[in-house]
Amino acid sequence: MEENCSYCAEGALLDAFGIKICELPMSKVILFKEQSHRGRVIVACKQHVDDITDLSREDRIAFLEDVNRVAEVLHELFKPDKINFGAYGDTMHHLHFHLVPKYRDGYEWGGVFAMNPKERFLSEAEYGELIDLIRGKLTRE
Template sequence: MKTNPAECLYCTKNKTQQDLMIKICDLSVSELFLFKEQSYHGRTLVAYKGHVDGLFELSDEDRNAFMADVAKTAAAMDKAFHPDKINFGAYSDTLSHIHFHIVPKYQGAFGWGGVFEMNPKQKYLSDAEYTQVIDAIKAAL
């Protein structure tokens, strides 16, 4: 299913996007966001800057740059939070704009040993706590 860029939350930067995530920074060909729902401490999302439905639609150069952004983000999360595992998800059933969920997992914590839940709606932070997480990611980038 292809999404119209005029209706895409990553392209329009609409209220839905603002309700779900906080922009951390721009990367080489993508934008890095912190998910507001933090059941998985440090969970982020890397979204390609242009409206592309699938990874296979990118040129080799852009795909490599996008995946380098994903890897750079995961390395920063590992450095900042020391998770036991980092999971990656690229789901686009209802929103076709290439993006990767980067989900740190911790033994004994929420969701360990299973597939991560997209939005468990269990843990939200204060503004100061969001700032701490974002600052830790930025420092590790």
């Protein structure tokens, strides 16, 4: 737990770019507020580690299982043509994956997704709808 880390501390730090949807066994699932790619989320590890190589094998498997579970739900809900995965973390030293649904002939299709294009933000009601959809699928067994 790092008090200056968005993913550990949450609160205002997280609020700057995301909204927590729910927790999975090894991760926190966060809706990315910038929604140029409908359904874009972040899966952040519950442990404050810099890289996936810092996790034990057991924790790494659990974390990637969560990433996979979220990807399945995004496919089911939003029917993207591809999901791009990005783990950059040059300046954010807490392991997290961006899961970015891409749509054929849509925004940035065929290219690299921008970290934060700051082009498309939603109303609180629209964020609420997306969160309910995703949480509903992730928390049902």
